[in-house]
Amino acid sequence: xxxxxxxxxxxxxxxxxxxxxxxxxxxxxxxxxxxxxxxxxxxxxxxxxxxxxxxxxxxxxxxxxxxxxxxxxxxxxxxxxxxxxxxxxxxxxxxxxxxxxxxxxxxxxxxxxxxxxxxxxxxxxxxxxxxxxxxxxxx
Amino acid sequence: xxxxxxxxxxxxxxxxxxxxxxxxxxxxxxxxxxxxxxxxxxxxxxxxxxxxxxxxxxxxxxxxxxxxxxxxxxxxxxxxxxxxxxxxxxxxxxxxxxxxxxxxxxxxxxxxxxxxxxxxxxxxxxxxxxxxxxxxxxx
DNA sequence: AAATTAACTTGCTTTTTGCAAGTTAATTTA
DNA sequence: TAAATTAACTTGCAAAAAGCAAGTTAATTT
Numbered sequence: 001x002x003x004x005x006x007x008x009x010x011x012x013x014x015x016x017x018x019x020x021x022x023x024x025x026x027x028x029x030x031x032x033x034x035x036x037x038x039x040x041x042x043x044x045x046x047x048x049x050x051x052x053x054x055x056x057x058x059x060x061x062x063x064x065x066x067x068x069x070x071x072x073x074x075x076x077x078x079x080x081x082x083x084x085x086x087x088x089x090x091x092x093x094x095x096x097x098x099x100x101x102x103x104x105x106x107x108x109x110x111x112x113x114x115x116x117x118x119x120x121x122x123x124x125x126x127x128x129x130x131x132x133x134x135x136x137x138x139x
Numbered sequence: 140x141x142x143x144x145x146x147x148x149x150x151x152x153x154x155x156x157x158x159x160x161x162x163x164x165x166x167x168x169x170x171x172x173x174x175x176x177x178x179x180x181x182x183x184x185x186x187x188x189x190x191x192x193x194x195x196x197x198x199x200x201x202x203x204x205x206x207x208x209x210x211x212x213x214x215x216x217x218x219x220x221x222x223x224x225x226x227x228x229x230x231x232x233x234x235x236x237x238x239x240x241x242x243x244x245x246x247x248x249x250x251x252x253x254x255x256x257x258x259x260x261x262x263x264x265x266x267x268x269x270x271x272x273x274x275x276x277x278x
Numbered sequence: 279a280a281a282t283t284a285a286c287t288t289g290c291t292t293t294t295t296g297c298a299a300g301t302t303a304a305t306t307t308a
Numbered sequence: 309t310a311a312a313t314t315a316a317c318t319t320g321c322a323a324a325a326a327g328c329a330a331g332t333t334a335a336t337t338t
Contacts, residue, residue, distance in 0.1 A: 005244075006184070006185040006186070007184035007185050008244070008245055008249065009167075009249065010236045010240050010243070010245040010246075010253065011163060011164065011167050011232055011235050012164060012167075012184075012185050013239045013243045013244070013245055014236075014238055014239040014243065015163060015164065015235070017243065019158070019160045020158065020160065021154055021155070021158045024150060024154060025150065028148075028150050028151075045145070045146035045151075046145040046148075046151055047145070085242045088238055088241065089238060091234040092231065092234040093150055094234075095230040095231040096149065096150050096153040096154070097149045097153075098230070099227055099228060099230070099231060100149035100152050101149050102227065103224045104149070104152045104153065104156065105147070105152070106147055106148070106149040106152055107147040107149075110147065110148065114149065
């Protein structure tokens with residue numbers, strides 16, 4: 001499978017890569033939920049189908065948004081991590097959270113978090129970005 | 140058709156509404172390309188299928204992201220416009236542009252725009268947001 | 279040695295997309 | 309003013325993608 005580019009518009013190009021219902025949830029799981037393995041992704045609340053997960057992981061890897069590594073604890077596991085390109089999607093996720101928080105029904109935990117985020121978006125984003133980037137630089 | 144909510148995570152909920160390959164392109168066309176009618180959307184570079192366009196427009200309307208109005212020039216036309224909820228997606232689009240501009244091959248025009256955006260994101264976003272919101276308040 | 283876990287793959291059904299052609303009302307043209 | 313065109317869809321069908329259940333293989337645990 002290859003990714004078709006529908007046009008050279010940046011928004012369209014971005015959506016060609018991550019504009020489906022699952023890719024950004026995998027990114028979210030790694031970025032914010034401390035998940036890094038196949039089975040951890042499978043167990044998320046949204047219940048991705050196993051073949052779709054396999055497909056998305058391989059697409060995200062091909063797009064250089066995630067990469068595979070040896071799992072530190074076991075050879076049976078694969079450790080999925082974000083690349084820099086993947087980490088740089090953080091601001092997109094942040095804006096989706098802020099939008100959802102304002103216009104969609106979400107969990108009360110999300111409301112609380114959104115409130116803090118709204119007040120200090122810049123700072124929180126920068127801080128998270130730094131932490132995430134640091135994690136990949138000292139591997 | 141109704142929208143299924145896969146979980147109460149804000150990112151997931153946002154993607155349930157606008158996380159497909161077409162919805163945000165329609166929003167982009169209204170927001171940044173001065174398009175407001177069915178045939179204008181159809182003519183975009185990405186070539187959406189006519190039945191999919193009809194479906195997305197009705198979903199976006201049901202989600203209160205766009206609304207239909209009489210076209211000022213003709214009764215044969217329908218004027219689609221963004222609601223406030225739709226306009227508030229601007230920051231998401233902006234971040235997608237910035238990410239694509241840095242990590243994907245896009246047009247040279249997009250590169251130039253992205254460069255300005257990167258330098259002055261806050262200001263440009265606020266200015267655009269103000270203009271868009273003004274347009275809907277004085278209808 | 280047997281059971282379990284992890285990461286997939288396979289086969290099949292359902293849903294969504296894409297494409298071409300057709301419909302209806304409003305508008306423009308000859 | 310009749311005929312052609314435009315605008316916004318709808319319909320039918322084939323192809324692609326998603327969802328679901330079960331199966332495979334290698335590593336790990338019991």
